[in-house]
Amino acid sequence: MLQVVLQKEKRNKYLDSLKFALYCMSHPLDGFWDLTHEKRGTMAAANTILIATVLIRVLKLRYTSFVIETVYWEDLNIFLYIASILFPLALWVIGNWGLTTLFDGKGRLGQVYMATCYGLTPYPLIQLPLMIFSNYVTVDEREFYSVLSGISLVFAALLIVTAMGQIHEFSFGKNILFTIFTLFAMLVMIFILMIFFSMISQGVAYFISLGKEFLFRL
Amino acid sequence: MKKATIKRILAGACALAVAVLLPLTTSAAERSYSYIYDYWGDVQDAPNAYTCSKVFTSSELGLDVKLKSPQGLTVVGNKIYICDTGNNRIIELNRPTPQVLEVERIIDSFKGADNNTFASPSDIQVSEDGNFFIADTGNARILKLDKDLNYIMEFTKPNDNTLDPALVFQPTKISVDSAERVYCVASGINKGLVKYEDDGTFAGFVGATPVTYNWTDYIWKKFATQEQRALMQNFVPTQYDNLYMDHEGFIYAVTGSGDSLDIKNGSVDVVRKLNLMGSDILVRNGEWPIIGDLYMGNGGGYEGASYFTDVTCFDNDIYVCLDKNRGRLFAYDDQGNMVIAFGGNGNMDGYFRRPVAIDHMDYDLFVLDELDCAITLFTTTEFGQQIYEAIDQFDKGFYEESEQSWRQVMALDGNYDLAYIGIGRALLRQKDYKGAMEYFELKYDAENYSKAYKQYRKQWVEEHIVQIVIVILAIFLIPLSIDKYKKIKWEIEKAELDELKRNGG
Numbered sequence: 032m033l034q035v036v037l038q039k040e041k042r043n044k045y046l047d048s049l050k051f052a053l054y055c056m057s058h059p060l061d062g063f064w065d066l067t068h069e070k071r072g073t074m075a076a077a078n079t080i081l082i083a084t085v086l087i088r089v090l091k092l093r094y095t096s097f098v099i100e101t102v103y104w105e106d107l108n109i110f111l112y113i114a115s116i117l118f119p120l121a122l123w124v125i126g127n128w129g130l131t132t133l134f135d136g137k138g139r140l141g142q143v144y145m146a147t148c149y150g151l152t153p154y155p156l157i158q159l160p161l162m163i164f165s166n167y168v169t170v171d172e173r174e175f176y177s178v179l180s181g182i183s184l185v186f187a188a189l190l191i192v193t194a195m196g197q198i199h200e201f202s203f204g205k206n207i208l209f210t211i212f213t214l215f216a217m218l219v220m221i222f223i224l225m226i227f228f229s230m231i232s233q234g235v236a237y238f239i240s241l242g243k244e245f246l247f248r249l
Numbered sequence: 250m251k252k253a254t255i256k257r258i259l260a261g262a263c264a265l266a267v268a269v270l271l272p273l274t275t276s277a278a279e280r281s282y283s284y285i286y287d288y289w290g291d292v293q294d295a296p297n298a299y300t301c302s303k304v305f306t307s308s309e310l311g312l313d314v315k316l317k318s319p320q321g322l323t324v325v326g327n328k329i330y331i332c333d334t335g336n337n338r339i340i341e342l343n344r345p346t347p348q349v350l351e352v353e354r355i356i357d358s359f360k361g362a363d364n365n366t367f368a369s370p371s372d373i374q375v376s377e378d379g380n381f382f383i384a385d386t387g388n389a390r391i392l393k394l395d396k397d398l399n400y401i402m403e404f405t406k407p408n409d410n411t412l413d414p415a416l417v418f419q420p421t422k423i424s425v426d427s428a429e430r431v432y433c434v435a436s437g438i439n440k441g442l443v444k445y446e447d448d449g450t451f452a453g454f455v456g457a458t459p460v461t462y463n464w465t466d467y468i469w470k471k472f473a474t475q476e477q478r479a480l481m482q483n484f485v486p487t488q489y490d491n492l493y494m495d496h497e498g499f500i501y502a503v504t505g506s507g508d509s510l511d512i513k514n515g516s517v518d519v520v521r522k523l524n525l526m527g528s529d530i531l532v533r534n535g536e537w538p539i540i541g542d543l544y545m546g547n548g549g550g551y552e553g554a555s556y557f558t559d560v561t562c563f564d565n566d567i568y569v570c571l572d573k574n575r576g577r578l579f580a581y582d583d584q585g586n587m588v589i590a591f592g593g594n595g596n597m598d599g600y601f602r603r604p605v606a607i608d609h610m611d612y613d614l615f616v617l618d619e620l621d622c623a624i625t626l627f628t629t630t631e632f633g634q635q636i637y638e639a640i641d642q643f644d645k646g647f648y649e650e651s652e653q654s655w656r657q658v659m660a661l662d663g664n665y666d667l668a669y670i671g672i673g674r675a676l677l678r679q680k681d682y683k684g685a686m687e688y689f690e691l692k693y694d695a696e697n698y699s700k701a702y703k704q705y706r707k708q709w710v711e712e713h714i715v716q717i718v719i720v721i722l723a724i725f726l727i728p729l730s731i732d733k734y735k736k737i738k739w740e741i742e743k744a745e746l747d748e749l750k751r752n753g754g
Contacts, residue, residue, distance in 0.1 A: 098695045103289055167706070169699035 048073040052080060052152045059190055063197035066149060067142045074141065077148035081120075083155040085113055091158060096165040099176055119217070123147060126216035127195060131209060136199030146198045150191035157183035282599070283591035285665065288536050288693045290543050293664045298580070298589040298633030299614060301599030305350050305624040310342070312352065316622035321372040321384070321422075322606035322615060328353070329608075329615060330373045331624070332383075337367045339383065344610065350624070361400030364388060374425045382425050384433065389418040391431060391445075404431055407443055407451035424494040432492060432500060439488040441527065442502065456502060456527035458486040458518070463511075487517060491606075495562040499524060501531075503570060505556030512540050512554040519557050520570060520581075534696070535585035541572050542579075542590070551575050551594065559607045561614070565640055569607060569614060576601035578614070578627075586667055588636065599625065612637060632661050639671055648678040666692045677701050682708065 051071045055062030066072040089109065092102050124147055128140045138146065161179050168176055195213075196206030281294035307315040317335025324330075329342040329350065338357035342350045358365045368387025375381055379396040391404040406418035420443075422434040429447040432455065441457035470478060492502045500523040507517035520539050522531035537543055541555025555572035562568040566583035576594035581587055593600050602620040609615070612634075614627040629637065639654035652675035659668040673688035674697060682705035689698035710717065 097690060097693050098698060101288070101693050169703050170695050171699065 045073055045075050047071075048076040049079060052076065052149050055149050055194075056152050056156075056186075056190065059193040060197060063146055063149070063190075063194040066146060066194070067138065067198045072145050072149060074145060077145040080151055080155070081148045084151045085116055087155040087158045087162070088116060089113065091162050094162050094166075096168060098168055098170055099165045099173060120147065122217040122220050123191075123213060126220060127209070127213040130212050130216055131195075131199050131201075134209070136201065136209075138195075138198035142198050143195070146194035147191055150194045151187050153183050153186040153190065157186070282593070283589055285587050285589060285667075286537055286543055287664070287666055290537055292544075293666075295589060295665060296632045296662050297591065297630050298636060299578075299591055299627040300630055301625055302628040303348055303626045304598050305626065307622055309623075310340075310350060310352055312340070316340075318619050319617055319622060320605055320619065321370070322608050322617040322624065323373050323375070324608040324610045324615060325375040327610070329610075329624075330375070331617065332370045332373055334369050334371050334386075337369065337387075339367070339370055339373055347613070347628070348626075356398060359392070359394050359398040359400055362403075365400070367392075372420075372422045374423050376425045376429050377427050378429070380429065382423055382431060384420040384423045386419050386421055389420075391420050391423055391433060393429075402449055404433070404445045404449050407445075409451060409454075411440070412438070422489075422491045424492045424500060426494060426498055432494070434489045434492055434502075436488070439486045441486070442489060442492060442500070442523070454527075456500070456521065456523040456529070458489075458504065458521070460486050490557065491559045493560045493562060493568075495566075495568075496564050499530070501560045501562055501568055503557035503560045505554075505558060505573065507554070509545050509552075509554040513538075513543075513545060519554070520560065520568075531585070532583060533585040535581070535587065536693075537587070539570075539581055539585055541570060541577065542575060549594070555579070558605055561607050561609045563609060563612060563637075565637060565644065567637070567640070569609070571604050571607040571616065573604060576604055578607070578616070582640065582667070586670075588667065589633070599627075601625070632658065635661065636667070639668075643671065643675060643678075648675045651675045652679070670694050670697065673697055673701070677704075680704075 048071060051062065051066070055066065062071075089112065092107070092112075124140070124144045127147075128136075128138070128143045130136075131138065131143075157179060161176060161183070165176055192206065192210050195201070195210065196203065199206075199209075201209065280292065283295045283297045283299070284292050285295050287293045314336055316331070316333050319331050320334040321332030322329065327344055329344065331340045331342065333340055336357075338355055340355055341353045343353045344350055357367065367383065367385050369385075370383050371386045372384040373381060380401065381392070381394040381396070381398070383392040383394065385392050385403075389406060393401045393403065395401055404420075406412070406416075416437050419436045420433045421436055424432045426432070430452070431445040431447075433443040433445070435443055438454075439457070441454040444452040444455045446452045466481075470481060473481065487504045487507050489502045489504050490506065492500050494500050502521050502523055504517075504519055507519060511517040512519055515538050518529065518531070518539075519541070520531060521529040524530050531539070533539060541557065545552060545554050551574055553574060555570075555577065556574040557570045558573040559571045560568055567580055567588055569578050569580045571578055572592075575592075577590055577592040579587065579590045594602065596602070601616065601618050603618060604616050605619040606617040607614060612629050616625045616627065617623075618625065635654055635658045639651050639658060642648075642651035642654055652672055655668045655671035655675060658665060659672070662668070669688045669692040673685045673692075673694065676682075676685035676688065677697065677700065682701045685701040686698055686705060689695075689701060
């Protein structure tokens with residue numbers, strides 16, 4: 032009996048936190064403050080929003096009208112395509128957390144991730160209707176689509192920046208500064224990763240050629 | 250028993266050999282002779298729209314003196330003129346039957362002038378009145394002769410003070426309109442085509458290409474000293490290589506001497522269609538620019554963009570460009586879609602070593618090769634004929650027939666994009682919007698799809714107007730009436746409450 036009640040409680044909490052994403056959209060300052068400080072957000076809801084975002088992005092490939100965009104399926108790697116959202120997101124979360132912990136940001140890694148995912152809400156919300164709308168569009172009306180699509184991206188970006196300021200309890204100026212720093216940190220991380228991979232591959236290539244040479248001499 | 254095992258081993262060996270060899274033979278398959286570029290710019294093999302039906306060499310034509318680096322080829326009616334540049338003569342050929350060319354006469358001199366021979370004649374045109382116009386390159390003049398080869402007049406170096414006085418006038422390619430005005434491409438003149446009035450006066454330059462340069466060069470030049478700048482390349486318009494006047498009097502002008510990168514990114518137009526004012530009116534609605542081959546990588550020793558050296562235009566506005574670089578022919582339709590590309594460099598029939606000139610007789614193509622000293626005759630195959638038929642039927646307004654023809658084209662080549670778009674356009678004209686949309690969508694033709702869709706949407710709205718009005722009314726009226734109902738209910742309750750209060754009070 033207790034278990035059932037607890038489970039129901041949990042589900043309500045999840046649905047509430049998911050609904051709270053809408054509140055964050057319309058009241059970003061207030062919403063993102065409460066997200067962590069009042070514990071209004073949940074990881075489950077954040078994951079849901081992220082999955083929805085990825086899903087919409089993949090669905091868009093197939094169900095957006097060819098008038099808007101055409102997909103060269105032969106060259107499409109769906110895992111790389113999904114990674115093109117998840118990888119920058121991971122870089123952003125890690126980079127932001129890494130920098131802000133050094134400069135008294137109050138958010139923890141999980142909170143940074145949660146707030147970023149909540150910030151993505153406008154993307155699936157706007158892109159899904161837009162995807163359906165695209166099928167009723169002619170070339171002359173393409174502009175409507177691109178404007179709305181652009182709005183969804185800008186909206187999401189603004190929300191994410193606001194969210195970071197709120198969970199770290201940063202002032203406006205400091206928030207902007209750290210947004211720029213985070214972008215820079217992302218570049219640095221990409222650079223290091225690239226060096227890392229090229230080193231590894233060269234190292235591996237060395238041992239492979241060594242092995243080959245050895246086999247030839249044998 | 251033993252025999253059976255041997256047999257089995259043999260069979261196994263055969264199977265193995267086949268299995269090993271088959272993939273090899275398939276992977277070594279060459280690109281087909283004809284191809285198109287699809288929506289994505291990928292090469293799609295196509296059936297031959299043209300086949301080489303005969304190659305005419307000097308001996309085939311029965312010439313005593315062999316052709317020597319011939320430059321010009323012109324078809325007028327049933328006659329073919331070749332400028333045998335190296336031998337300073339012009340050869341007039343006749344085509345009694347489709348597969349036969351006969352030498353009618355060899356023109357190496359004319360009457361009525363002091364200098365009555367040619368020096369490296371490189372182009373000849375015949376006006377509607379039958380007068381010959383000959384670009385006598387080595388003698389720095391364009392000759393006008395009557396049909397019995399009597400000298401009428403000559404066109405010489407334009408009297409224009411923007412031209413360098415030291416420049417030797419070398420007219421290489423000419424074109425004559427119905428009023429016998431002459432348009433000329435001369436080497437060393439990059440201001441456009443040289444235009445002469447019919448009385449021989451210079452009428453100005455027509456259709457110069459816009460000057461292109463890239464920003465890095467420009468900035469670099471800003472910082473350079475006077476001496477350095479003098480050594481750098483100037484930003485000048487590209488010079489035309491050849492020209493062709495179509496049946497409507499528009500001039501197709503081609504140039505090959507652009508930088509490959511400029512050609513690829515579209516800052517240099519290698520084909521232009523000039524009107525009387527000299528402005529470019531070529532329609533470029535195709536998915537890809539009209540530059541011949543899209544891939545310019547180094548393959549088989551040839552690299553860079555296609556070098557268009559000549560162009561010819563059929564009466565149905567399909568024009569064929571000749572690429573000197575890879576020895577290919579590229580046919581485009583009036584919208585700028587590639588109809589077919591075929592040919593190549595090589596020594597077999599249907600391949601070239603250095604093609605220089607092209608012209609057409611009906612839908613047959615004659616290509617002159619400078620090194621092979623031969624004329625190659627291309628005739629349409631069933632596939633090519635079907636395409637032309639479909640286009641002609643569409644132009645004449647026989648949309649159903651055009652649709653059927655395109656369907657036959659499609660049956661011959663399911664990868665032929667124009668067939669789908671052709672069917673779509675025919676269906677669009679037959680007011681089958683839904684069907685047209687399907688065909689356009691298959692080949693990603695967004696422009697035409699939108700045209701069809703706009704009509705379809707309009708039709709749909711007109712058919713469903715009643716339902717639409719009902720739905721819209723419902724959307725507005727239901728919430729309104731609910732509000733109204735609530736308000737009335739609330740008022741009644743309030744009135745009752747007040748009543749109760751009053752009574753109680």
